[in-house]
Amino acid sequence: MGRKELSRTAAVLTALALGLTACGSGDDGGAEGSDTVRVTVANHVWTDTIKEAIPEFEEETGLKVELTQLGEDQLSDQYNVKLNAGSDEIDVMMYRPLQEGRLFADNGYLADLTDRVEANADWEWSDFQEGPVTATTFEDKVVGVPIITEREVLYYRKDLLDAAGLEVPATMEELEAAAKTISEANPGTAGFVARTGKSAAVTQFSSFLFSFGGDFIEDGESAVSSKEAKEAYAFYGGLINNYGPENVSTDMSWSEAMAIFTQGGAAFYTEADSLYKNATDPAKSKVADTVGFAPLPAGPAGSKPYNIPSWSLAINEASQNQDNAWKFIEWATSKDMTMQIQQGGVPGPRASVWADAGGTSTYPEDLAEAISISAENGVGHDRPLVKSVGEAREIVGAPIVAAITGADSDAEADTAHEAFEKFLEGEQ
Amino acid sequence: MSVATAPARKTAGQSFSDWANAHRKWLFAAPAMIFVGILIIFPVAWTVYLSLTDASGSVRADSDFIGLENYLSVLTDTDRFWPAAGRTAYFTVTALAVEMVLGMCIALLLWRPFRGEKWVRVAILLPLVATPVAVGMMWRLIFDPNIGFANQMLGWVGIPPQPWLSGVESALPTTIFIDIWQWTPMIVLILLAGLTSLSEEPDEAARIDGANAWQRFWYVTLPLMMPTVIVAVLLRSIDALKTFDILYATKGKGGGSFNEVETLNIYAYGLSFDYNKYGLSSTVLILFFLIIVSIMFLLTRRRKGTP
Numbered sequence: 001m002g003r004k005e006l007s008r009t010a011a012v013l014t015a016l017a018l019g020l021t022a023c024g025s026g027d028d029g030g031a032e033g034s035d036t037v038r039v040t041v042a043n044h045v046w047t048d049t050i051k052e053a054i055p056e057f058e059e060e061t062g063l064k065v066e067l068t069q070l071g072e073d074q075l076s077d078q079y080n081v082k083l084n085a086g087s088d089e090i091d092v093m094m095y096r097p098l099q100e101g102r103l104f105a106d107n108g109y110l111a112d113l114t115d116r117v118e119a120n121a122d123w124e125w126s127d128f129q130e131g132p133v134t135a136t137t138f139e140d141k142v143v144g145v146p147i148i149t150e151r152e153v154l155y156y157r158k159d160l161l162d163a164a165g166l167e168v169p170a171t172m173e174e175l176e177a178a179a180k181t182i183s184e185a186n187p188g189t190a191g192f193v194a195r196t197g198k199s200a201a202v203t204q205f206s207s208f209l210f211s212f213g214g215d216f217i218e219d220g221e222s223a224v225s226s227k228e229a230k231e232a233y234a235f236y237g238g239l240i241n242n243y244g245p246e247n248v249s250t251d252m253s254w255s256e257a258m259a260i261f262t263q264g265g266a267a268f269y270t271e272a273d274s275l276y277k278n279a280t281d282p283a284k285s286k287v288a289d290t291v292g293f294a295p296l297p298a299g300p301a302g303s304k305p306y307n308i309p310s311w312s313l314a315i316n317e318a319s320q321n322q323d324n325a326w327k328f329i330e331w332a333t334s335k336d337m338t339m340q341i342q343q344g345g346v347p348g349p350r351a352s353v354w355a356d357a358g359g360t361s362t363y364p365e366d367l368a369e370a371i372s373i374s375a376e377n378g379v380g381h382d383r384p385l386v387k388s389v390g391e392a393r394e395i396v397g398a399p400i401v402a403a404i405t406g407a408d409s410d411a412e413a414d415t416a417h418e419a420f421e422k423f424l425e426g427e428q
Numbered sequence: 429m430s431v432a433t434a435p436a437r438k439t440a441g442q443s444f445s446d447w448a449n450a451h452r453k454w455l456f457a458a459p460a461m462i463f464v465g466i467l468i469i470f471p472v473a474w475t476v477y478l479s480l481t482d483a484s485g486s487v488r489a490d491s492d493f494i495g496l497e498n499y500l501s502v503l504t505d506t507d508r509f510w511p512a513a514g515r516t517a518y519f520t521v522t523a524l525a526v527e528m529v530l531g532m533c534i535a536l537l538l539w540r541p542f543r544g545e546k547w548v549r550v551a552i553l554l555p556l557v558a559t560p561v562a563v564g565m566m567w568r569l570i571f572d573p574n575i576g577f578a579n580q581m582l583g584w585v586g587i588p589p590q591p592w593l594s595g596v597e598s599a600l601p602t603t604i605f606i607d608i609w610q611w612t613p614m615i616v617l618i619l620l621a622g623l624t625s626l627s628e629e630p631d632e633a634a635r636i637d638g639a640n641a642w643q644r645f646w647y648v649t650l651p652l653m654m655p656t657v658i659v660a661v662l663l664r665s666i667d668a669l670k671t672f673d674i675l676y677a678t679k680g681k682g683g684g685s686f687n688e689v690e691t692l693n694i695y696a697y698g699l700s701f702d703y704n705k706y707g708l709s710s711t712v713l714i715l716f717f718l719i720i721v722s723i724m725f726l727l728t729r730r731r732k733g734t735p
Contacts, residue, residue: 249594
């Protein structure tokens with residue numbers, strides 16, 4: 001019966017109340033200054049590269065790294081359970097500063113790294129870009145070190161554009177016109193594809209919102225029913241409704257949308273630049289040869305993609321092994337490692353790596369250019385900056401799916417506005 | 429030394445064994461009671477307590493006792509809670525009804541021995557041994573609107589592609605279909621066990637009296653099968669009510685962008701793991717618990733009432 005569910009929730013609480021939270025410390029892993037650093041990471045290209053390099057770190061330092069790798073949602077759930085219970089089973093954690101950062105920092109789950117980041121001049125904290133650093137700083141304390149940065153760019157199919165005799169769209173209007181032309185000329189191929197899931201689409205929609213001159217929150221108040229926001233909702237959803245794949249589902253996250261694009265099902269696709277390898281790797285993509293990249297087309301307010309740190313490393317406040325955890329972070333975010341990872345296809349947060357020609361040598365030329373333009377125009381967030389981001393995303397994402405299904409997105413934006421106002425009051 | 433006088437004073441060991449003898453019914457039950465206390469009563473009690481607070485963000489953070497406020501807001505929530513309760517009921521009743529009818533039909537077919545019986549039984553049991561999450565992911569691929577096998581098959585016979593899991597209206601029926609695919613075998617198994625244990629005489633007597641196959645099933649076999657049927661209904665309805673894996677694996681958080689397959693379970697999970705609202709989530713779980721307990725109470729009473 002419901003007992004199972006009850007115990008699921010209550011397991012956390014039981015552990016807490018019975019004071020069993022330290023039960024992980026029986027083995028050597030949890031002891032003070034243990035030689036084993038327990039690192040929890042998400043599935044990501046970054047992780048693949050770091051995994052290969054870990055033996056070097058182990059040899060250098062004599063420490064052992066125990067890696068736990070999970071999908072994004074499972075990772076969140078793990079943190080919710082373990083950090084809530086004050087577990088010391090995690091030393092280093094890969095987390096999303098914009099998604100969970102505020103909540104975690106506010107709850108005291110993240111160790112204060114301010115002194116540590118300043119301590120090593122060679123490692124050079126000042127080399128990290130300002131936007132990412134702001135996102136990992138909470139109440140003037142550094143709580144995380146950024147590892148991956150992202151901007152939204154336009155992925156497109158050169159062959160389809162050539163066949164239609166079109167230029168790469170530089171404005172939203174041109175994008176819509178090109179999507180229309182290509183989808184009409186190629187039955188079965190969508191003009192445009194992007195994320196469609198209520199919550200998943202919010203981050204990619206944000207760049208459209210900014211480019212139309214809107215934002216989710218303005219002066220602490222909900223802005224999702226502003227004229228600009230309504231236009232952006234209608235535009236993003238309309239592109240998919242009118243020129244998207246047939247039978248489009250409203251549950252698509254990046255993996256489903258990317259699959260449609262890489263299987264040759266769409267002409268244009270807007271997505272994070274850090275995922276470009278999925279489109280250019282012939283093993284994963286049928287269109288690897290013909291994919292091109294461009295900055296996000298300009299809306300009425302210009303081209304304003306988000307420019308954010310999507311993932312960072314932090315130390316669990318309850319960890320008994322913080323010194324060694326820091327050694328791992330210092331190594332994983334060093335200039336050399338960042339260069340190596342960036343060359344492997346993951347845009348990093350270090351200015352010196354971007355300034356170095358080697359930092360972009362492995363990138364398609366047009367992508368490197370799009371990234372540098374986006375980094376300049378970029379906005380530092382891609383979702384409402386609140387504590388309960390999950391709930392906020394669902395609220396502000398509702399008008400997106402309404403527009404995708406051809407429903408009245410203006411009315412839905414008004415409804416979302418009311419709900420969001422109420423939500424923001426509750427956050428105070 | 430003057431201690432050795434009779435009657436000898438009891439040693440500590442003896443007094444313990446006396447005490448143990450006197451309290452043996454408690455002593456033997458103690459491990460089970462401690463187990464139940466720690467693993468069932470404590471979590472339930474703690475959840476009840478949480479449901480009376482505004483705990484959110486972190487369960488370790490300070491929270492205020494707010495009485496029945498959560499219950500009031502949940503019970504008046506016509507946006508998420510009641511639709512989710514409705515979907516839970518719809519899912520359970522539909523899945524259960526189809527599974528019972530289908531399960532009974534298959535069990536009757538398998539009842540009498542036939543050639544290749546063993547192979548058929550194994551084939552029917554296959555869905556049962558798969559993990560529900562894997563089953564959900566598999567069907568998600570099959571029902572993919574663009575590259576899925578289901579729509580390709582429809583295409584071969586000239587039927588236009590269907591939205592299946594991606595349609596707002598069709599998502600819940602599709603998940604019910606998956607549930608039926610996976611769990612009908614369990615019903616077959618239970619009913620078949622019941623059928624094989626029935627005695628032949630009543631059926632033969634009815635046959636001699638000239639009853640046809642349908643009459644013999646309706647007036648003889650089914651009434652005799654009633655206790656087994658109720659056991660099957662009981663087990664499956666508990667399971668169906670708390671379905672989580674299939675729904676989460678096919679539609680993800682919140683049961684899809686329009687909450688189209690959000691049942692009470694998915695809702696409570698989202699409240700706690702996505703919204704970090706532990707107080708509200710506990711309230712939903714307690715209400716859900718009460719609903720299930722009352723249904724089970726009614727069902728078991730019905731079972732006792734059956735001759």
